[in-house]
Amino acid sequence: xxxxxxxxxxxxxxxxxxxxPCNHSTISGTDYIHWYRQLPSQGPEYVIHGLTSNVNNxxxxxxxxxxxxxxxxxxxxxxxxxxxVYYCILxxxxxxxxxxxxxxxxxxx
Amino acid sequence: xxxxxxxxxxxxxxxxxxxxxxxxxxxGHRAMYWYKQKAKKPPELMFVYSxxxxxxxxxxxxxxxxxxxxSSLLNLHLHALQPEDSAxxxxxxxxxxxxxxxxxxxxxxxxxx
Numbered sequence: 001x002x003x004x005x006x007x008x009x010x011x012x013x014x015x016x017x018x019x020x021p022c023n024h025s026t027i028s029g030t031d032y033i034h035w036y037r038q039l040p041s042q043g044p045e046y047v048i049h050g051l052t053s054n055v056n057n058x059x060x061x062x063x064x065x066x067x068x069x070x071x072x073x074x075x076x077x078x079x080x081x082x083x084x085v086y087y088c089i090l091x092x093x094x095x096x097x098x099x100x101x102x103x104x105x106x107x108x109x
Numbered sequence: 110x111x112x113x114x115x116x117x118x119x120x121x122x123x124x125x126x127x128x129x130x131x132x133x134x135x136x137g138h139r140a141m142y143w144y145k146q147k148a149k150k151p152p153e154l155m156f157v158y159s160x161x162x163x164x165x166x167x168x169x170x171x172x173x174x175x176x177x178x179x180s181s182l183l184n185l186h187l188h189a190l191q192p193e194d195s196a197x198x199x200x201x202x203x204x205x206x207x208x209x210x211x212x213x214x215x216x217x218x219x220x221x222x
Binding site for chain 1: 152153154159164212
């Protein structure tokens with residue numbers, strides 16, 4: 001399985017944008033980039049995924065580098081409820097979601 | 110219904126007990142999973158079921174025995190557990206053949222005494 005590298009922790013202020021980076025230099029051509037997050041005392045939840053183009057949904061945006069070796073999850077206006085561990089995961093046509101260590105995001109009021 | 114429901118939410122069991130964790134979903138997902146999560150660590154995949162058949166066992170000790178009686182239910186039978194098996198056990202479901210759009214339950218917090 002291709003590996004991802006994320007910072008252990010990041011801090012943000014409420015109502016400011018947050019850019020969460022992920023490096024995946026060994027990504028294969030068929031790997032999608034997925035982001036999940038885990039709020040305190042809850043199971044993980046799906047955030048967004050993409051292959052080559054930037055993607056937007058109601059929760060976040062995903063910016064993918066042209067060479068696909070890195071990506072950035074963008075929360076446009078962080079709220080206190082966005083404090084969570086964010087996981088960047090690579091995967092294709094498989095049923096094997098493997099979590100890395102993720103980034104713990106703290107949001108300050 | 111867009112939820113995965115896990116019961117019980119908390120469980121305390123002795124090392125000689127037999128107990129079961131239950132997971133239910135009604136989203137029509139044909140892939141279901143068990144994960145184990147220790148404190149401050151990421152979830153670790155234990156088992157994958159596709160179309161009610163066990164497709165992946167991540168070298169889990171035999172004291173954990175999964176069962177998928179139908180497409181909506183997933184059980185995890187526990188027997189002769191050790192204190193180090195204390196953890197949050199998460200169930201998830203998804204469409205077959207993808208790692209996107211998994212839906213996770215809130216987990217069962219298991220304590221082995």
